[in-house]
């Protein structure tokens with residue numbers, strides 16, 4: 754299972770991926786059940802409220818370089834994993850994502866399993882890959898990419914003259 758102290762960089766990459774992708778930028782809508790005072794504003798009863806998660810995930814007061822993918826957002830000066838209160842892709846509060854632990858476990862296991870067994874090669878120069886979302890609305894949709902995965906075990910067999 755996930756051990757942030759033993760695999761700080763991997764965890765930082767996964768956190769940064771979720772921060773950067775910001776897949777539900779508007780959060781899910783709420784409706785206030787009574788007239789509510791908030792930071793000097795009156796929010797009348799029945800007003801729809803959107804907890805704009807993207808504004809937190811891209812908050813420059815919380816992340817030094819928010820517009821760029823940078824795993825150092827989740828690493829301290831010693832290279833250890835660093836938590837951030839602004840890491841809110843699953844929202845926060847009473848109705849935060851019910852599946853957070855499952856989703857985080859899957860992300861960790863899928864990524865580490867793929868990295869353990871495959872090496873990656875991009876058919877185009879990585880610097881030409883467009884990592885901006887394809888569409889941003891209720892959800893932020895990533896683009897489709899082509900990538901070559903080479904199975905490491907087969908490569909080892911080839912190295913020993915046992916290519917199939």
Ligand code: HEM
Pocket residue numbers: 776777780781842843844845847848849850851852853855856
């Ligand atoms: C990377 C994957 C996921 C992300 C980023 C994500 C994100 C979210 C967000 C932002 C909310 C809204 C929370 C709110 O209203 O404040 C939510 C709600 C919810 N999610 Fe997820 N989710 C993910 C995966 C999952 C999975 C795998 C499950 C179930 C197995 C799940 C089940 C739910 C449920 C049941 C709610 C409604 C909770 C409630 O209203 O009380 N999610 N999710």
